[in-house]
Amino acid sequence: MTTRSIADLLRDVGTLRDLPPDLLAVVSGCGRNVHFDTGTTILREAEPADTFFAVRHGRVALELFAPGRGEVMIETIGPGGVLGWSWLFPPYRWHFDAVALEPVQAIAFDGACLRGKCDDDPRLGYELTRRFAATLIDRLQATRLRLLDVYGDGDAIP
Amino acid sequence: MGDAVHPRPAVISRADLPALVDAIRAQGYALLGPTVRDGTIQLGELGALEDLPIGWGDEQSPGSYRLHRRGHARLFGWAVGPGSWKQMLFPSRERMWSADRTDDGFVIRTDDTDAAQAARKVAFFGVRPCELAAIAVQDRVFVHGAVPDRSYSARRERALVVAVDCGEPSGTCFCVSMGTGPSTGPGYDLALTELDDERGHRFLARGGTDIGAQLVRGVPHRDADARDHAAADAVIASATARMGRQLDTTDLPALLERTLESPRWDDVAQRCLTCANCTLVCPTCFCSDWVEVADLSGDHVERWRRWASCFTLAFSTVHGGTVRASARSRYRQWLTHKLGTWWDQFGTSGCVGCGRCITWCPVGIDLTEEVRALRELDRPGAAP
Amino acid sequence: MQSRDQPRGELCVPSPYRVVDRTVETADTVTLAIAPVDSLARAWEPGQFNMLWMPAVGEVPISISGGVGGGATGGDRGGDGTVLLHTIRAVGAVTRALCALEPGQTLGVRGPYGRGWDLDAASGRDVVIVGGGLGLAPLRPVVHETLRGRDRYGRLAFLAGARTPEDLLYMSELGQWRARTDLQTEVTVDAVPGREWRGDVGVVTTLLPRIPFDPGRVVALVCGPEVMMRFVAAELLRQGVAPGDIQVSLERTMQCAVGSCGHCQLGSSFICRDGPVVTWERVGAAMGVRER
Numbered sequence: 001m002t003t004r005s006i007a008d009l010l011r012d013v014g015t016l017r018d019l020p021p022d023l024l025a026v027v028s029g030c031g032r033n034v035h036f037d038t039g040t041t042i043l044r045e046a047e048p049a050d051t052f053f054a055v056r057h058g059r060v061a062l063e064l065f066a067p068g069r070g071e072v073m074i075e076t077i078g079p080g081g082v083l084g085w086s087w088l089f090p091p092y093r094w095h096f097d098a099v100a101l102e103p104v105q106a107i108a109f110d111g112a113c114l115r116g117k118c119d120d121d122p123r124l125g126y127e128l129t130r131r132f133a134a135t136l137i138d139r140l141q142a143t144r145l146r147l148l149d150v151y152g153d154g155d156a157i158p
Numbered sequence: 159m160g161d162a163v164h165p166r167p168a169v170i171s172r173a174d175l176p177a178l179v180d181a182i183r184a185q186g187y188a189l190l191g192p193t194v195r196d197g198t199i200q201l202g203e204l205g206a207l208e209d210l211p212i213g214w215g216d217e218q219s220p221g222s223y224r225l226h227r228r229g230h231a232r233l234f235g236w237a238v239g240p241g242s243w244k245q246m247l248f249p250s251r252e253r254m255w256s257a258d259r260t261d262d263g264f265v266i267r268t269d270d271t272d273a274a275q276a277a278r279k280v281a282f283f284g285v286r287p288c289e290l291a292a293i294a295v296q297d298r299v300f301v302h303g304a305v306p307d308r309s310y311s312a313r314r315e316r317a318l319v320v321a322v323d324c325g326e327p328s329g330t331c332f333c334v335s336m337g338t339g340p341s342t343g344p345g346y347d348l349a350l351t352e353l354d355d356e357r358g359h360r361f362l363a364r365g366g367t368d369i370g371a372q373l374v375r376g377v378p379h380r381d382a383d384a385r386d387h388a389a390a391d392a393v394i395a396s397a398t399a400r401m402g403r404q405l406d407t408t409d410l411p412a413l414l415e416r417t418l419e420s421p422r423w424d425d426v427a428q429r430c431l432t433c434a435n436c437t438l439v440c441p442t443c444f445c446s447d448w449v450e451v452a453d454l455s456g457d458h459v460e461r462w463r464r465w466a467s468c469f470t471l472a473f474s475t476v477h478g479g480t481v482r483a484s485a486r487s488r489y490r491q492w493l494t495h496k497l498g499t500w501w502d503q504f505g506t507s508g509c510v511g512c513g514r515c516i517t518w519c520p521v522g523i524d525l526t527e528e529v530r531a532l533r534e535l536d537r538p539g540a541a542p
Numbered sequence: 543m544q545s546r547d548q549p550r551g552e553l554c555v556p557s558p559y560r561v562v563d564r565t566v567e568t569a570d571t572v573t574l575a576i577a578p579v580d581s582l583a584r585a586w587e588p589g590q591f592n593m594l595w596m597p598a599v600g601e602v603p604i605s606i607s608g609g610v611g612g613g614a615t616g617g618d619r620g621g622d623g624t625v626l627l628h629t630i631r632a633v634g635a636v637t638r639a640l641c642a643l644e645p646g647q648t649l650g651v652r653g654p655y656g657r658g659w660d661l662d663a664a665s666g667r668d669v670v671i672v673g674g675g676l677g678l679a680p681l682r683p684v685v686h687e688t689l690r691g692r693d694r695y696g697r698l699a700f701l702a703g704a705r706t707p708e709d710l711l712y713m714s715e716l717g718q719w720r721a722r723t724d725l726q727t728e729v730t731v732d733a734v735p736g737r738e739w740r741g742d743v744g745v746v747t748t749l750l751p752r753i754p755f756d757p758g759r760v761v762a763l764v765c766g767p768e769v770m771m772r773f774v775a776a777e778l779l780r781q782g783v784a785p786g787d788i789q790v791s792l793e794r795t796m797q798c799a800v801g802s803c804g805h806c807q808l809g810s811s812f813i814c815r816d817g818p819v820v821t822w823e824r825v826g827a828a829m830g831v832r833e834r
Binding site for chain 2: 554555556558560579598599633648650793794795797798800802803804807809810812831833834
């Protein structure tokens with residue numbers, strides 16, 4: 001795969017959509033194609049977070065392991081979604097496990113490399129921070145919506 | 159009935175008015191009209207003309223209603239009481255159908271309902287212009303809707319309307335603002351103006367339909383002259399000048415649509431008891447509960463329709479809770495519907511300016527005042 | 543028994559129907575298949591509802607979820623003598639009584655009422671159908687209808703959300719739909735233990751970016767809890783879908799079903815008569831006002 005094709009592939013990733021071409025080239029330079037078989041643990045809670053993934057095919061589950069309950073699927077990330085933002089903020093450690101539910105093709109980005117480039121180029125840092133913040137807000141709002149338990153019973157009335 | 163050309167307005171003397179009542183009865187109509195009961199003027203079956211509130215007047219202000227004797231013997235020297243003709247056409251409780259359980263389900267009867275039995279012809283005697291307008295509003299709801307209401311329509315068809323111009327508006331009246339009075343608008347069979355001056359106590363009578371015109375022809379009368387017309391005009395002019403309230407209706411639906419979050423709603427919610435009095439006395443409020451009533455065995459079931467009020471919590475309850483839980487939202491629903499969204503739904507205002515909701519509000523909330531305040535706060539630069 | 547001075551009054555009187563089949567969907571939800579006892583079922587459109595009556599208990603509005611044996615059209619638009627499907631969740635006295643009905647027992651039905659999904663507006667366009675929880679009930683017939691007239695539409699997607707996999711309606715059909723290539727079906731739940739679940743986890747709005755529809759040429763049909771519909775509409779609007787191209791099916795108190803009793807009002811709309819399916823253009827502003 002060439003750098004060029006990774007830049008093309010990134011056009012399908014919502015978080016990075018419409019990134020100015022020069023910045024897209026920088027980001028693409030930190031990316032490589034990866035593949036995970038079904039059941040592969042991609043990320044593990046508390047381990048160093050130095051990567052993030054743009055999912056191209058397949059689905060990844062974010063899980064927490066709770067004693068007595070086993071693994072609980074918290075969220076799934078499908079094609080076009082971004083997996084991992086802990087690489088961008090201290091202490092740079094994963095908060096969840098991530099497991100491939102199906103064969104997964106993704107682009108893996110070297111977070112440490114990107115952090116360095118962001119420090120060198122505030123414009124890149126601003127663009128990426130802004131975009132990841134937007135993704136974070138989407139996830140936060142989706143989580144808040146689930147907190148409401150909108151499909152729940154409410155108070156049964158006659 | 160039809161829109162035939164009707165004869166010239168006639169004058170019926172007070173002494174000959176009983177003949178008019180007799181003529182109405184002779185046509186098979188039961189006579190319904192205003193009468194003094196429980197310290198108020200209410201609507202009910204009249205035995206004789208003497209049952210009318212002769213010589214009575216009413217004093218009305220926000221949250222207050224008092225009857226008093228006037229120094230004359232006029233029949234219609236008062237405005238409106240708590241009851242309205244709505245109760246005759248859209249009864250507060252009505253059985254719509256009944257059902258009996260069978261071995262294999264149930265069988266429904268519709269022939270024993272109140273509407274089916276209300277086959278008698280009734281004359282509404284003494285309908286005020288604002289009330290005639292209210293009937294027209296409810297006609298739009300119940301008769302001219304997509305699905306005509308069978309019982310309302312049946313009652314409406316059998317009703318003869320004898321309207322009376324308003325000469326004594328109360329302190330809460332604002333029919334002039336709403337364009338519904340004090341002179342009688344269209345829709346009557348017979349319209350009267352009570353005249354009591356140096357030429358005597360008499361009624362200017364105008365037929366609005368063939369049957370109304372026939373009734374006049376059937377009683378002693380003379381043709382009205384210019385002085386009678388002038389006297390009637392003076393009655394209307396005087397009433398017009400004595401409206402207790404005013405409501406600026408300019409762009410009212412738009413004003414209400416853009417003031418849904420006005421702090422005024424919080425203000426009125428502090429005062430409103432959500433008691434539903436305003437909706438019960440309102441001559442146009444049409445909401446109802448459709449209620450299942452069963453005997454203890456569950457073998458006999460009746461479907462009743464009862465007046466409902468948007469001021470109750472249960473009114474907007476869905477699975478999971480009540481849509482309008484706060485007093486603020488319920489008052490807002492009533493006012494914005496009455497004066498705003500009613501236009502979209504029925505092409506008319508839901509308010510006729512009768513003032514009942516002001517008089518019968520136990521805390522004296524005055525919708526004309528609420529609209530004035532909403533308008534004031536809506537002005538550019540107004541301090542919230 | 544109607545006398546001639548009762549114009550169209552028959553619309554407000556139930557007719558007897560018999561339960562012919564009963565399917566347990568979830569712990570608190572069943573689908574009843576019902577057929578008229580001595581009358582003909584009226585034609586209906588996807589998105590319309592019936593008033594279901596349990597004698598001596600009461601009456602509730604329940605959307606029509608499908609039909610069986612409707613002849614050439616395959617059964618999702620009713621006709622003479624067809625069987626109707628109603629999916630009912632036991633949440634109150636009437637719905638509990640309805641859910642407890644067994645084949646052979648009777649109930650009362652009047653309807654159909656209201657305006658259903660405007661599929662004419664969807665002709666020649668992409669169609670995105672989004673349902674949450676019990677909101678799948680009025681959408682099921684529209685999925686059938688769009689699949690039957692598949693060439694009339696562009697991309698076709700069905701997104702379903704529920705609390706857990708156990709709360710999903712129409713499980714076996716969902717499986718069949720997911721296997722189709724002419725319908726993109728995505729199913730998501732709020733949370734799930736284990737890794738057996740083959741669908742997604744997350745709210746239904748997060749599925750929308752996966753659907754490659756053309757925002758300028760799409761019609762979205764949405765039904766679910768009101769909060770969910772607000773979020774779905776917001777996401778669609780953000781993606782550039784016009785408010786008039788978003789149709790939602792609303793729930794309000796309904797007692798008469800003919801725009802007379804007044805309970806179901808939302809702004810100028812009587813939801814029973816002008817809805818239950820309305821465009822976001824019509825109700826979006828009102829739905830944005832708290833307690834409207």
